[in-house]
Amino acid sequence: MxxxxxxxxxxxxxxxxxxxxxxxxxxxxxxxxxxxxxxxxxxxxxxxxxxxxxxxxxxxxxxxxxxxxxxxxxxxxxxxxxxxxxxxxxxxxxxxxxxxxxxxxxxxxxxxxxxxxxxxxxxxxxxxxxxxxxxxxEKELAILRGEGAADVPRGKKDRIYDYDMYNDLGDPDKDSDLVRPILGGTDHPYPRRCKTGRPRSTSDPLSESRSTEVYVPRDEAFSEVEKGTFNLKTVFLALATATASLKNREDDKQFSDFTNIEFLFKIGVELPNLNDNGRLQEMLPRLFKYSESTQKNVLRFETPETIKRDKFGWISDEEFGRQTLAGINPLSITLVKEWPLKSKLDPKEYGPSESAITTEIVMGMIPGFSTIDEEIENKKLYMLDYHDIFLPYVHKVREQKNTTLYGSRTLMYLTPTGTLRPIAIELVRPPKDDKPLWKKVFTPGWDATSMWLWKLAKVHVLAHDSGYHQLVSHWLRTHCCTEPYIIATNRQLSKMHPIHSLLHPHFRYTMAINALARGALINAGGTIEMCFSLGKYGTELSSVAYDQLWRFDQEALPADLIARGMAVEDPDSPHGLKLSIEDYPYANDGLRLWDIIKNWVTDYVNHYYPEENLVKSDEELHAWWTEIRKVGHADKQDEPWWPILNTPKDLIWILTTIIWVASGHHAAVNFGQYDYAGYFPNRAPIARVKMPCEDPTDVEWEKFKCKPEDVLLSALPSQGQAIQVMAVLDVLSNHSPDEEYIGDKMEPTFEANPQIKDAYEKFKENVQKLGTIIDGRNADESLRNRNGVGVVPYNLLKPSSEAGVTGMGVPNSISI
CATH class of the missing domain: 2.60.60.20 (PLAT/LH2 domain)
Known part of the structure; x- marks a missing residue:
């Protein structure tokens, strides 16, 4: 032949x-x-x-x-x-x-x-x-596991997938102040990352030495082939170069007024110490402009969508409440189920457990208040609760320069229009040495003093929410927890395995972006430490969240909503769930996408596993699931909530959860970052000064009385911090030209199988319909959390997007 x-x-x-x-x-x-x-x-x-x-x-x-x-x-x-x-x-x-x-x-x-x-x-x-x-x-899997390979630093061309702890976030050889705890193990439970094989640091034998190149297996690296491909690594390096001149540029200087903040969008900031002007402008045209008249680079920001639509929306309580349901962190809002609100922390160390938000305070804030039991039974009270997780870090954080912290609770009321209205904020400083417990509740007031204190209290809560969003909802729950799935898939599932083919598009670039994050964002001295309230304790707090809060079974969207009290099972409702708040954009769009993914995965799994015993007898599949639990998430391996893998139904739920986290969950918390936080007063990453009513001196209080706006500005990020965070959020919100969106590109192995090809075409059609459904919801004037005067439509789960910063688009994977 x-x-x-x-x-x-x-x-x-x-x-x-x-x-x-x-x-x-x-x-x-x-x-x-x-x-x-x-x-x-x-x-x-x-x-x-x-x-x-x-x-x-x-x-x-x-x-x-x-x-x-x-x-x-x-x-x-x-x-x-x-x-x-x-x-x-x-x-x-x-x-x-x-x-x-x-x-x-x-x-x-x-x-x-x-x-x-x-x-x-x-x-x-x-x-x-x-x-x-x-x-x-079998031989190919052994190569990917590194069997027989020397335990030496991995090189660019290596293809070995193996596990290690997060022992490379600090840089002790550079500075003793850059020592950080090892994340992973009994003291600081954490998921595992890819092993690089780099030698230990000289100063700390527990830490891995650092280098400019961080190993990822060869096929996990960013594309270097297609002409015009967005080279994220190059962009990060350019951004680091640009912001380096800003880190020491009057870093502690506050903005003099809000007009000064607006200049960042109208005039920009000169960057006098940079070379290669044309290259910077080519890579990041949204940020870097070159002035022919001054012969200098200018860092000038695009006006975020929230400010384009409503310049003063960031001040309003209505927008504050709306963003808990339709902003970039819609995963923290919980239903109040018990009263009084209580802490689970040791009262001997942290003071009385009962909250200072009393029934009388709530009664005074709710028109037509009946009883607290009725309000709870009718699901009218909701909360952002950052009390227990932040309180142990309050005094540690305050030892750092130009930052502060409280434990906080924010109580909200569900109005008849389906929107949330914040009615009380509790800020808590635990006792220490000669300082007693400080616990105070702030409410919206009708007099000038209470009104300004309320504004400042919201700044602190938003800083808490911003830090938790970035470190837990975003980094930990998507980037960090997904890396072990990628490692196990390549070590235990052959490329011939149908589940490898199913998962492969949802892992694209994730290990590479995680490696960059360890080198520039979450590392000691990185953007998160320099510009967010928790400072050097940020990643340590994400370990606490992993230890106390993370559960694989509750990473599934329906289970997460039920756990937070935002939904209950109801076979007569869409998606089998009845939402506590009907107009909850993240949940409504997310559940639709969850079902679309689940139906596709069901068709796929049932094709390859038509009989239940095929799942039980698949040794590669069981090695994969065992390794995820016992090695990739070793610190959680004995938890009783891990799903058992015996049937196709079990496998469908596990796979749908992994794909949801990598696609829908990540898109919801990532691609709106610039639109919602680019104008940083809307979501300040840091609150730099304490409330003026906490242990006030006569001078502090007098300053607050005479010029409250100045006190508010002093609480917001410094000029250097603001510019650095805004630049990073712009990059992180960006879709690259070679982005692969969910339901778009068909994998070759899908196309080679007629039944799978048909199932994928149905999946693709359903994904496209979701975009139309979301447009319809955004046009519905009865949905006040996504439609209204000055309101940004909720597009974060709209499946496709043009390249750039668009505030929409669901990529297959955590690719940025």
Whole structure:
């Protein structure tokens, strides 16, 4: 049988000289038969492409009939550099046979081992693996696990997936003040990250040394192939360079007035110490402008959507309440189920457990108040509760410069229009040494003093919510907890495994962005420490949240809503849940997306596991789930709430949860960051000064009485902090040009299977319908939390988006 094999290559890293390296070299291919007694066939594929953007290798060959079906292909790269192989297609058969590689193949000079790739249509559970491919399936997994590899620092071309603790957030060799606790283990429970193999630091043998390059397995790195691809690593480096000049630029100086803040959007800030002006403008045109008249770079921000629509909305209580349901942290609001509100902390250390928010205070704030029991029974009271998790850190945080902290509770009332109205804020400072417990409740007032104290109390609560959002709702619950799923999937599920194929698009770039975050955002001296209230205790607090609050079973959206009292099971309601607040944009859109994902996963799983015993007998699948629990989340391995994996139904729930977290959950807490927090008074990341009524001196109180606006500005971020956070949030809210959105691009293995292809087309259609449904909801004037004068429509779970900062779009993965 006369056949032709065509290998499409994306290129080699670097410039023209690397393309020249292609000439005179070749790829050696070795076809592998499905059945073990049919052998292999070796081919030399020669270059036929004409330029670096059209590189193909071809080989013509005869394949004996007795060879049978081709199941896999070995590739040996004889070039001096690694080569990105997109696909291998065997033509001349009744239907072309496709092998989608989409991976870097190392040079034979670097590693003489060949790379194996499996035919797309052979996605199968282990028990159905053709006999000729079983050894290859097992060998490839052993390579990815690093079996037999030396325990040395990993290099750029390595493909090893392994686990380690978060022992690289500090930098003790640089400065003793940059020592940070190891996250992971008994003292500070935490998920595991990818092992880099870097040596220990000299100053602290428990910590890993730091470097500018942080290892991730080769196929997890950001794309370097497609022309015009958004290179996030380069952008981060440019941003770090730009903000470096701002960190020491009058860093502690407050804004003189609110007009001064508006100048950031109208005039910008000069960056006099930067070179390569054109490159900065090219990479971040939204931020970096070049002034021909002054010959200097200017960092000028786009006006956030919230301020475009309502310049004074950030002041209002209505907007404060609305954003707990439709802002960037809609995951903290909880239903009040018991009264009085009580702390679970030790009263001997932290004072009486009962809240200072009394029935009398609530009675005075609610028109037509009946009894507290009736209000609770009718589900009218809701709360942001940052009391117990923050209170143990209050005095530690206050030892740092220019920041402060309280434990806080914010009580809200559900109005007849379905909106939340904040009615009381409790701020608490625990006792210490000669200072007694300080506990005070603030309410909206009708006099000037109480009105200004209320404004300041909201600044503190929003700083608490901003820190919790960034460290827990965002970093911990999406980025951090997903990394063990990625590691386990590559270590235990062969690329032939259908569940690997299902999960693969939802893990794109996550390990790479996490590595960048450890180097620039959550590290000692990074943006989170420098600009958020908790300072150097931020990641430690995320460990406390993981230990006390995180549960895999409650990462599923329906379970999360039920746990927070925001929904109850109801078979007669849409999605099987009745919401406590009907107009809850995150929940309404999220549940629709959850069901769409779950239906797709159900079709997929039921196709590959038509019988229940197939799940029980799948050794790769059980090794995967066991490793996630016992290694990736080792500090939680003995918890009773881990789902048992015995049936297709169990598997569907587990997979839907993982995909939801990587797509919908992350999109909801990430892509609105600039629109909602870019104008930082709306969501200040830090409250720098204590309330003026806490242990006031005559001078402090007099200053507050004479110029309350100045006290408010002193509580907000300094100029350097504000600019740094705004720049980072702009980047984090950005969709890259090569973003892959949920329900858009079909994986090659899906397309190779007619039943799965049909199921995916249905999935894609349902995802597209969701966009129309969301548009309709945003146009509904009865939904006051997403429609109204000056209100930003809720688009964060609208599935697709243009590139850039749009406040919408649900990527498949945590790609930024």
């Amino acid at each position: 006369g056949l032709k094999v065509v290998v499409t290559v994306g290129g080699v890293p670097g410039a023209t000289e690397n393309f020249q390296d292609l000439f005179g070299n070749k790829l050696i291919l070795e076809l592998v038969a499905e059945e073990s007694n049919r052998g292999t066939k070796t081919l030399d594929a020669c270059l036929t492409g004409k330029n670096p953007n059209d590189i193909k290798y071809e080989a013509e060959f005869e394949l004996p009939t007795e060879f049978g079906s081709v199941g896999a292909i070995w590739i040996k790269n004889e070039h001096g550099k690694e080569t990105f192989v997109k696909s291998v297609v065997i033509e001349g058969l009744s239907d072309p046979l496709t092998i989608s590689c989409n991976s870097w193949v190392h040079s034979n000079d670097d590693n003489p081992e060949k790379r194996v790739f499996f035919v797309d249509k052979l996605s199968c559970v282990p028990s159905k693996t053709p006999s000729g491919l079983k050894p290859l399936r």
